[in-house]
Amino acid sequence: MSSTVAGRRTSLSGELLRWSCLLYLGIVLVFPLGGVVVKAVSAGPSKIWAEVTNPFAWHAIMLSLGTAVVMVLISVFTGTATAWVLARYEFPGKGLVNALVDLPFAVPTIVTGLMLVALFGPTSTLGVVLSGFGTPVIYEQSGIVLALLFVCFPFVVRSVQPVLENLDPAEEEAAATMGASRWMIFRRVTLPALFPSIVSGAGLSFSRALGEFGSVVMVAGNRPMSTKTAPLYVYGEVEGFNMEGALAVSLVLLTCSLLSMIAASKWAERQG
Amino acid sequence: MKPSPALQNTMTWPQRFLIAAVLSWFGLLIFGPAVALARRAFAPGMGAFFEALTDPDAIQALLLTAKITLVVTISNTIFGIGMAVVLVRQRFWGRRIVDGLLDLPFAVSPVIAGLMLIILYGPKSEIGSRLESIGFPIVYHLPGMILAGMFVTLPLVVRSVAPILEEIGSDQEDVASTLGADWWTTFRRITLPTIRWGVAYGAALVVARSLGEFGALLVVSGNIIGRTQTATLYVHDQIESFQPHGAYVMSIVLATVSFCILVGLETVQNRVRQREYGAETNEDDQGAVRQMRRH
DSSP, X not given: OOSOSSOHHHHHHHHHHHHHHHHHHIIXXXXXXXXXXXXXXXXXXXXXXXXXXXXXXXHHHHHHXXXXXXXXHHHHHHHHHHHHHHHHOOOTTHHHHHHHTTHHHHSOHHHHHHHHHHHHSTTSHHHHHHHHTTOOOTTSHHHHHHHHHHHHHHHHHHHHHHHHHTOOHHHHHHHHHXXXXXXXXXXXXXXXXXXXXXXXXHHHHHHHHHHOOHHHHHHHTTOTTTTOOHHHHHHHHHHTTOHHHHHHHHHHHHHHHHHHHHHHHHHHHXXX | OOOOHHHHHHOOHHHHHHHHHHHHHHXXXXXXXXXXXXXXXXXXXXXHHHHHHTOHHHHHHHHHHHHHHHXXXXXXXXXXXXXXXXXXXXXXTTHHHHHHHHTHHHHSOHHHHHHHHHHHHSTTSHXXXXXXXXXXXXXTSHHHHHHHXXXXXXXXXXXXXXXXXXXXOSHHHHHHHHTTOOHHHHIIIIIHHHHHHHHHHHHHHHHHHHHHOOHHHHHHSOOOTTTSOOHHHHHHHHHHTTXXXXXXXXXXXXXXXXXXXXXXXXXXXXXXXXXXXXXXXXXHHHHHHHHHHTO
């Protein structure tokens, strides 16, 4: 296929369209990305490294990675269970649940944060009860996990659900006729078929969780060395005009989230 | 939706337990917080609700959000259609790189998006200071906020239009141009009618995403009340200044609009499936839909 499909006459307008699109892409995305790279190179690797290993920055990065991992571990179970229940069973309220699964993608993140504070925060009944048990959630690290669970809820569900719905029942039935128990069928037949979609959902969740800002701002309390995640740290450094510090942590975050996204999709591709 | 008696009979206790567990988790994590927010917003009564809603700062913020959303949606929709046509119909050096770069905003934290824009277009940068000296400041002003909106919503229209373009192929377009139609006529009469639901879907996603954008806007806006404050920044500001009711009311407005867009998207999605591809959904379509749903 040559440079355009429709032949000579459209080729000039085709070129024009391509270059205007690329220019737009450049102004909005590529040039800012290039600017970051130039800035990082001019600051020098030792300066960047020093900023990353500064205890406050390091703690923020580790907190982001840690909360994201905990969220993914929980989300993999709840997401698969939700997809399973939605795909296999009929129950009252199923339509509503199915429609509301995507709600976290639609609701602005800052509103998400506010919602969680409204239900679990210190001024709510539930929040008071939780504090009474000595396990307050909001303004603690567990609150960050809660916010990430909300924000990333649809990823695993929506990646597993279609696979479950399109699964050929013949294999499960064959296993059942051979006398396998329900649990055995799930573990040996169904789960291996679902596994790639679970991993891809987990990868997307992890990548999204690393960068989450709006909801975490509301629930985290923003205490350095305690509840300040990497995106919050970046924001703080920008406000304090420490661009190198912000840049250094951004580079780490960006690398981790790109890698997890690519790894999950490559892995799912290889399995699928 | 009531389960049939036959189904209920076949359900074992572990299955019922699983359903109950999923429903409780869903209720606690998703449904409960939404209801709690609504209760807080309406608790002081409808009078107070409308008073908070018609607060001049709140109205200013909503207008600014509307303005940014409008510009971002129009410009990213035009770009998205063009970029999708270029990616699917043209072969050129670097095409795969462009294709990969387009997904980058999905992986970038909104705060980092804002930081990128400040580094390149901020008042201390080469480009930013030049533009400011000719009276066109970007960061901490409206153009910077529009740019931030464009950045975070960049892939949405491309990713909802490109799969459809690939699906339909270029046969009809080729026929039209063989019959003597110029490229604009071909596009307007052949291509656009086929991709229109994809465009609508992508554009709706852009609207929802730019209405709710917060992190990138927080970084690039000076956050001065009335001037560069959007609806989401207003929510943040009200909380910071211990006026939670204003934040709850504005949040309910934002959440309701987003929810309506979500419901509208489901409708569009069903139409795309039924009208364009026939009743049967194919793998690519589902992949595209899943891709769209990511953000």
